[in-house]
Amino acid sequence: MKISLRRINDSYLFETKNERGDIVLLDNKSEEDPRGSSPMDLILRGIAGCSSIDVVMILRKQHHELEDIQVHVEGFREDGAVPNVFKKIHLDFILKGDVTPAKAKRAVELSMDKYCSVAKMLEKAAGISYSVQLNGEKVC
Known part of the structure; x- marks a missing residue:
């Protein structure tokens, strides 16, 4: 690369x-x-994109196609620190489609805990958390 x-x-x-x-x-x-x-900004875009690709791929392998996926990412930095790195990152996954809540949660879990290279790299420096919504309902 x-x-x-x-x-x-x-x-x-x-x-x-x-x-x-x-x-x-x-x-x-x-x-x-x-x-x-x-x-x-690109770092936050990177974790959103990487994890979204994983979630779509995982659900496709299970023969589930999402109608929509959105991810809102917020990075938290320590004011005045040099270098001013992210200390915490939170991702809110908003999924829409014919998927069970358990499968939606598991797909995000697998991405964040195992597959997303960007998340695995960033977790060495920042605490990463996430939440999942499916069809307007909070899953976790």
């Missing part, structure tokens, strides 16, 4: 590109009008 980065303005805006040519813009969130995600 390789990523290249190049500066595209005279401030903090960067373009990153992977080997396939996919582009993601990075910017400093303290800029007046940031045009890209901050690196810390």
Whole structure:
């Protein structure tokens, strides 16, 4: 896996590109009008994406197709700390579809505890918690 980065303005805006040519813009969130995600934003996006892919894959293997999946992620940092890393991360999985609550909970559990590489890496530095909603009802 390789990523290249190049500066595209005279401030903090960067373009990153992977080997396939996919582009993601990075910017400093303290800029007046940031045009890209901050690196810390990308970490939260990464755990949301990684775990969502797992959940969809796990449920598909069980012949369950979700109508919708959303994940809301919140990262908590210690004010004034340098470096200002995440101390806690919480993910709220919002699933919709013909899936039992037990299967929905288990799919998220498997992702967070076993399969999601991003979660496994981040758990070394931050406490990770999650909740699951299915069809508007809280599962855990």
